[in-house]
Every structure is written in structure tokens, then in C-alpha cells.
Amino acid sequence: MGxxxxxxxxxxxxxxxxxxxxxxxxxxxxxxxxxxxxxAELALSDIRQxxxxxxxxxxxxxxxxxxxxxxQMFGRSYPVPLVIAPTALAGLVSYTGxxxxxxxxxxxxxxxxxxxxxxxxxxxxxxxxxxxxLWLQLYLWRNxxxxxxxxxxxxxxxxxxxxxxxxxxxxxxxxYNQRNGFSVPFVPSMRGICDMATHPRWLVSVMLxxxxxxxxxxxxxxxxxxxxxxxxxxVAEDVKIENALGWSDIAEIRDRWHGKVIxxxxxxxxxxxxxxxxxxxxxxxxxxxxxxxxxxxxxxxVLPAIVDAVGSDMMVMADSGIRRGSDALKYLxxxxxxxxxxxxxxxxxxxxxxxxxxxxxxxxxxxxxxxMVFAGVNELSGLRDILIL
Numbered sequence: 001m002g003x004x005x006x007x008x009x010x011x012x013x014x015x016x017x018x019x020x021x022x023x024x025x026x027x028x029x030x031x032x033x034x035x036x037x038x039x040a041e042l043a044l045s046d047i048r049q050x051x052x053x054x055x056x057x058x059x060x061x062x063x064x065x066x067x068x069x070x071x072q073m074f075g076r077s078y079p080v081p082l083v084i085a086p087t088a089l090a091g092l093v094s095y096t097g098x099x100x101x102x103x104x105x106x107x108x109x110x111x112x113x114x115x116x117x118x119x120x121x122x123x124x125x126x127x128x129x130x131x132x133x134l135w136l137q138l139y140l141w142r143n144x145x146x147x148x149x150x151x152x153x154x155x156x157x158x159x160x161x162x163x164x165x166x167x168x169x170x171x172x173x174x175x176y177n178q179r180n181g182f183s184v185p186f187v188p189s190m191r192g193i194c195d196m197a198t199h200p201r202w203l204v205s206v207m208l209x210x211x212x213x214x215x216x217x218x219x220x221x222x223x224x225x226x227x228x229x230x231x232x233x234x235v236a237e238d239v240k241i242e243n244a245l246g247w248s249d250i251a252e253i254r255d256r257w258h259g260k261v262i263x264x265x266x267x268x269x270x271x272x273x274x275x276x277x278x279x280x281x282x283x284x285x286x287x288x289x290x291x292x293x294x295x296x297x298x299x300x301x302v303l304p305a306i307v308d309a310v311g312s313d314m315m316v317m318a319d320s321g322i323r324r325g326s327d328a329l330k331y332l333x334x335x336x337x338x339x340x341x342x343x344x345x346x347x348x349x350x351x352x353x354x355x356x357x358x359x360x361x362x363x364x365x366x367x368x369x370x371x372m373v374f375a376g377v378n379e380l381s382g383l384r385d386i387l388i389l
Contacts, residue, residue, distance in 0.1 A: 012351060015323045015344055018360050022093075022350030025202055027195040029182030030092055034346050036291075038172040043290035043298070047321035050298035054330045055388040059376030067372040068379050069365075073111075073338050074161065074260050074281065074315060076133075080365050081332060081380065084112040085319055085342035086137030086163065091119025092217060093349045095209045100354035101345055102129035107358055108365070113137050113163055113340070116150070121220035126157040135161040137264070139168065140245055140253070143238035150221055151257060160259030163284070164250065167265025169243040172292050247278060254279055262315070267297055272306045275314070282315030289320050289342055300334060304389075307335030325367025329375075333383035 012018050023031050037044040071081040084105050090097035098120040105112035106129055113135040114122045122136060136154040141147045154162070177183070181191035196203050210217045222239050242249070254261055263275050264284040275283050285299045285306055299320050307316050318331040319340035328339045344364060348357035377383055 012356075012359070014363070015347065015360065018344070018347040018351045018356065021352075022347045025199065025350050026093065027192075027199045027202060029177070029180035029192060029195050030089070030202075031350075032176045032180060033089070033174075033182055034087070034093065034343060036174070036176055037289075037294065038174050038291055039294040041290065041294065043287055043292075043294045043296055044321075047287060047290050047298045047300075050300040051321055051327050051330055053389075054300060054333070056326075056329070056333060056371075056375050056383065057386045057388055058374060059386060062376040062378070064376070064378050065373065067369055067377060069368060069372070071337070071380060073317075078111075079109045080368070081336075081338045082108070082110050082328065082361070082365070083135070083317070083338055083340045084110065084345050084361075085340035086113040086115035086118075086135075086165075087342045087346055088115050088117035088219075089119060090115070090346060090349065091220075092206065093346050094353050095206050096120055096128075097346075097349050099125050099128040100349060101357060102132045102134065103354060104345065104358045104361065105129075106132040108361060111135050111161070113161075114159075116221055117219050119217045119220055122154055122157050122159070124220070133161075134159050135163055135262075137163040137165055138253070139165055140242045140249060141239045142242050146223060146238060148256065151253075153221075161262065162253070162257050162259060163262045163264050164253060165264045165288075166245065166250075167267075167286070167288055167292055168241060169245065171241075174291075247274065250278055250280070262317075264319075265292075266306070267299065267302055269302075269305050269309045272310045272316075276310045280314065282317060283310075284340060285316065285318045285336070286340070287320045300330065303331065303334040303336060311335055311337075322364075325364050325369070326371045328364065328368055329371055329383060332380055333387040335384065 012021060069080045071078055084101055090101055094100060098114060098118045102112045102125050111133040114125055115137050116139040126134060134157065136159045181189040196207060260281040262282040262284060263280050265286050265288060266272050266275060266283040267285065272283055285303050287296045287299055299318050303318055315337055316335065317338040317340060318336040319342065322328055322341050322344065331339050344360055345357045348360035375386055377386060
């Protein structure tokens, strides 16, 4: 029986339940790659604590029993201010996972941001979800021509919103990846093989399906030479993330890309102002889910000052650490105009494939709605009025 057809006997009532199911289903190396942080993992707890410290004061006797969560992002209307964030290797969590997330986004009426490090190419994702609004997340490669080719593919796939990740100049230090023998493309090791073998449902429904159909999964946007000659240092150098990314690179991308440009990974007012002055359309105030700089501030702690500085001039969004609908509302109350969710869709994919990802995000939206009703707020704009920091 395939993973997407599994009957889930125990109820999955919240994000923690989905996370627990994902932990059971996925090999340890893959689960910890998507779930954990970096170095001492201080940022993970800081992000959680920052959100937990925020409260909303309810207004009672409002005479209402519902709320309106419709919003505008970049001049377009959406039923809820959510975006499925770009996450590497969603296609390893579930077979063709990126295509499944795109279809989930379509069902919910929200955008899906495709990662540069996607296992499924943006072309194939578009073919499987022709009506979905796709964004592309860009890691700029050292070989600029290859990056420009990827941008052209995105344009041909109907993408008009580009999200440039600017907070990852190096591969973060994640000790658990080394201990687990986890790497992509997969380099066979006894530890990694044993890890996969002890998770037979995942092995059969994901890895073996790839091996039978398309071969060993890897990053679909990388050039063919990289996929077939991973030990070739010259080829590998071409697709390394540019660690000397500067504002001049952003200006060149801005000139080449005629749609919306968003910078993801902004945590300072100064960088937000530079983004605005560079003609950037939006920013994501993000700590990369606690996966990069372990001593970075939590987004919730810096978001209000950033919104005050540039929120009237450009789109300001936020991400990191969302587990409940109330977490998303807190970012919105702090002035964010949209919220990106990354780990939650992956937990959903692992728990029950496409339907699991949909159910978990639908649960998140229901939690957002119920919290607004309890708070006595009938529109998103009213959240800032009841915010307690």
C-alpha cells in the first residue's frame, strides 16, 4: 500500500502530532535535517520563546461569530495571508513532494514557493499544477550563467515572483548531519543505508519509487553534469551557493527579473532600508527557522522596528517557528503582511502525503480563525490594536 493511501488510525490533532508521525516515518537523517537547527540550536528555543511571550488582549461582546482573513499581497487577493515556504528536499519527504505541495497551495488559494534545491523541477511542478501561483526561491550559484538559465526556466513556467535567500553564505554547521551520515546527493554509507532500511515504508514509497522511475533523487534544478558527475570538483564548484553575495548582485538580478523580487533573511532595520532603496518589492523577516546563525535574533523581536521603518514602502513578511495558528497571528499583529510556513507542510507530507499537508495547513487556518474570533477581531488589521509585547 502506498504512503498516500495509508489509513491513519490515531487522530492527528495538532502540529506536534504530525511531527511525531513524521519522525516515525522518515529516516532519522532526513527527519533531523528538516526538523533541527544548527550548532547548539539556541535559535530554535529563542524563536519559540519570542512567540510565546506575545499575547493578544481579547475584546468581548463584539456581536460577531466569524472573521475575514482575506488579504492583499503584491496587489493580489488571497483568502488567508499564508505562503508555503521554499524547503529543500520536500521530494524526499514524499514522492514528488514539491508537486504535492503545489497542489495543496492551489486547493488553499495561496502561493507555493519552489526551492532552488527542489527534487522536482519547476517545469514538472508547473505541468502538474497548471493553475497554481508559483514563486521561485533563488540561491545564486557561483556560475552566474546557470542561475540566469534557471530564472529563464522560471519565467517560462509562469513565475513572476522571485524570492532571493540572502542569509546563507555558507553551509551551516549541523553536527547531526555528520553523525547520521546524511548528505545530498546521497553518498552511500553503512549508517545511511541502515537508517533507510529501518524505515521500510519510506524506503518503498519514496526511495524505491524514484530508483524505479527516474533514478537516484537529487536537486532537479542543477545541471545534468552535476547530477552525473558529483565527484567532479569543477562541476560542483559551478553550483555552490555564492558566499560573496553583495548588493551589486541583487541589483543585477533586479535588472534581469521583471517581476516581483523579495529578499528572504532580513533581520535588521538597516538591511530593510537598503532593500527598499534597491527597489526590492518585499522582504521576509526570517531567521531561516533557526537553521543558520544560531545567535541571530528571533524575527518577532525585530519585526516591529522593521515594519515601522519600511512597512509603508514595501511588503514585509515573516517566518520561522510557526506551530499554531496563533503563531501566525502574532507575526501579523507585529505588522507582517504575510506569513511563510515551511516545516509544517513537510510534517504533513511525511504523515500522510498530499492530504496530510493539506489537512495540517487547513488545521492551521482553522486555528487562526478561531483565535481571531476568541480575540474579538473580525479583520486582520485589528490584530495590532490588541497586541501585548
